[in-house]
Amino acid sequence: MTDMTPEQARAALAAADRARRDVAEEIGLPRGYWWAMAGGWLVLGLLGQFAPWWVVTVATALFGAGHAAVASRLLDGRRRSSRLQVSRTVADRRIPLIVVGILLTAVAFTIALAFALQADGAGHPSLWAAVITALVVGFGGPAVFTVARRWIGA
Template identity: 65%
Template structure:
């Protein structure tokens, strides 16, 4: 077995580890997911502003269910690109929790921003808060997920 020197073995292990880390960098959600989420966010903001509370609540629940149905396959983080499928062992099992946690956090941010804008006397505070969050999600969703993954070691 000792056909190579320990230094060469260490170099080979480093190369294999580097290749694995490059694949791990591909974990995430497709860009289209983040823009669809941003569009949904704005739509819910508008509906929440123009509809009475109960239909707006139904729309919100419907959005959540729709997200669960259509995006559940994406949430494992293995399908960010159509150029490769990351293995389960590399992607881990915590990506869906991180994504859902991130979305719940952003809902909280939207509510707080809407309350602040409303207190400041802004008209259509819910819509402006949704537009702000949607912009953050659309442009910065992948980066936010990357940072949260690092924090959560997922």
């Protein structure tokens, strides 16, 4: 260590910082999580449009319970892929709050979109709102998560 020049020390620190950032980029949820969420959203939209209220209520409760069971394992963001499990020191404690925030935003977006589509006279507004939200969640969930992490600094 005594033979190390200041330039070599800076290069070693920069390499360590890059490696830590690369590992931190692995924080997130698997792509399958987002598509499962989108599929559930679509099923709830279909049921909301065509099923009796009690079926929608039971399905919503089951969807919430299923999500809670899966999310309890994935919500910390440490297992995005099978390649690497990020340590707790790298994964911010606010990751679950980000995911819950995304889900609450998706709920609000779906409701607002359904009202807007209904006001516009569209047929089956709640179904179309669920389809659009499901597409956003399925295709854009990981990107929204990454942007939210950067905004919050997690």
